[in-house]
Structures are given as structure tokens and as C-alpha cells.
Amino acid sequence: AQTVTQSQPEMSVQEAETVTLSCTYDTSENNYYLFWYKQPPSRQMILVIRQEAYKQQNATENRFSVNFQKAAKSFSLKISDSQLGDTAMYFCAFMKNYGGSQGNLIFGKGTKLSVKP
Amino acid sequence: GAVVSQHPSWVICKSGTSVKIECRSLDFQATTMFWYRQFPKQSLMLMATSNEGSKATYEQGVEKDKFLINHASLTLSTLTVTSAHPEDSSFYICSAAGQESNQPQHFGDGTRLSIL
Numbered sequence: 001a002q003t004v005t006q007s008q009p010e011m012s013v014q015e016a017e018t019v020t021l022s023c024t025y026d027t028s029e030n031n032y033y034l035f036w037y038k039q040p041p042s043r044q045m046i047l048v049i050r051q052e053a054y055k056q057q058n059a060t061e062n063r064f065s066v067n068f069q070k071a072a073k074s075f076s077l078k079i080s081d082s083q084l085g086d087t088a089m090y091f092c093a094f095m096k097n098y099g100g101s102q103g104n105l106i107f108g109k110g111t112k113l114s115v116k117p
Numbered sequence: 118g119a120v121v122s123q124h125p126s127w128v129i130c131k132s133g134t135s136v137k138i139e140c141r142s143l144d145f146q147a148t149t150m151f152w153y154r155q156f157p158k159q160s161l162m163l164m165a166t167s168n169e170g171s172k173a174t175y176e177q178g179v180e181k182d183k184f185l186i187n188h189a190s191l192t193l194s195t196l197t198v199t200s201a202h203p204e205d206s207s208f209y210i211c212s213a214a215g216q217e218s219n220q221p222q223h224f225g226d227g228t229r230l231s232i233l
Contacts, residue, residue, distance in 0.1 A: 043155075043210075043226070043227050043229075045210065045224035045227075102148075105151070106163075107161045107162075108160065110160050
């Protein structure tokens with residue numbers, strides 16, 4: 001079975017600074033996807049960034065980037081130039097790649113990020 | 118981008134009532150829909166997976182007679198909480214996926230269910 005671990009229940013960062021959220025996972029699969037989702041107080045689930053396991057290049061989306069270390073099963077999220085609107089819960093998630101169909105997401109427990117003015 | 122509509126967003130009802138939550142994919146065909154439950158300050162836990170035209174697959178510990186899932190079309194799945202009790206109060210959220218595994222799932226906005 002796959003597991004996702006987020007070891008930082010809460011973090012804070014000053015506006016405009018950089019913060020890194022940690023995530024490790026455990027799986028025997030070789031083909032999978034990893035995600036970071038943001039859940040603001042409205043409780044919408046917003047996809048921040050996605051990484052395909054077979055791609056060595058780290059995914060980047062504007063101020064958000066990941067450090068994907070497949071051998072170490074680590075998938076951290078770096079937020080640069082933090083903004084007040086980045087305040088939210090952040091969930092790391094794993095999904096097995098079934099090839100022709102979608103699987104469910106397995107979520108970590110989340111990290112509550114507070115961006116301070 | 119793809120949109121998933123989930124209704125109602127918030128429902129309060131008396132114990133013993135059955136509540137139906139709808140999840141619709143508005144601009145794509147959702148071959149698979151997932152139902153998650155989230156308790157306050159906790160993560161999302163998968164309750165069940167439904168494929169269009171098939172019976173839902175429930176996770177261990179989820180009562181299929183209590184949480185009825187129907188996925189009758191490629192754009193609509195429903196979750197009915199039957200004879201709801203206060204312990205069923207939670208945040209329920211659906212996600213919908215098309216056929217291609219390289220496309221991300223799309224989440225509804227969730228339903229806050231409060232049973233008095």
C-alpha cells in the first residue's frame with residue numbers, strides 16, 4: 001500500500017520570502033504521479049503542481065516548484081516570493097498510473113501554511 | 118478548464134434524514150468519480166470509487182448501505198447518506214476524471230453536511 005507523509009503540520013513564512021514544504025512517500029510502484037494541492041479556507045481543492053514519476057525534470061509552475069527525488073521518495077514544494085493568498089492547507093498526494101484510466105489520490109495529512117505580512 | 122459542480126454546498130438536517138449530494142462534470146465526460154470525506158483539520162480520505170454504469174467500489178470501513186453511490190451517466194454521480202446521524206457530519210468532496218490518466222482530476226467545491 002502507498003503512504004504519503006507530511007512531517008510539518010504547520011509552517012509560517014514572511015511575505016515575499018521562500019518556503020519549502022516537505023513530503024515523503026512510500027510505494028513499490030515505478031509509474032505514478034505526485035501532486036501538491038492547496039486548500040484555502042473555502043475548502044476548494046486547487047491543483048498547484050504535478051509531477052510524473054518517469055520525468056526526471058522537476059516540475060515548475062510560476063512561483064511554485066518541486067524537488068523530486070525518486071530514489072529517496074521525496075517530493076518537496078518550494079514557494080518563492082510568498083504572497084498572502086498562499087495561506088492555506090497544502091496536501092501532497094500520490095496517484096498510481098494505471099495507464100488507461102485514473103486512480104484515486106492518496107493524500108498526506110497536510111501542512112498548514114501561514115504567510116505573514 | 119474543466120469544471121465539476123457539486124451541490125448542495127452546505128446542508129443542515131435532522132438526524133434520520135437521507136441527504137443526496139450531486140457531483141456533475143460540466144464540460145467533460147467523467148468515466149470515474151471519487152468520493153472523499155474530510156473531517157475538520159484532517160486530510161481527505163477516499164470513501165468510494167465509481168465508474169459509469171458500474172457498482173461503486175467502497176473502501177474498507179465504509180458502509181455501502183449507508184453511503185449509496187450512483188454513477189448513472191458520464192456527467193453525474195450522486196452520494197446519498199441514508200438515515201444520517203450526527204457522526205456522519207463532515208465535509209464530502211467529489212472528484213471527476215476522464216479516460217486519460219495523464220489528465221488531472223477535477224474536484225467539486227465540496228458539501229458541508231451537518232446533522233443535528
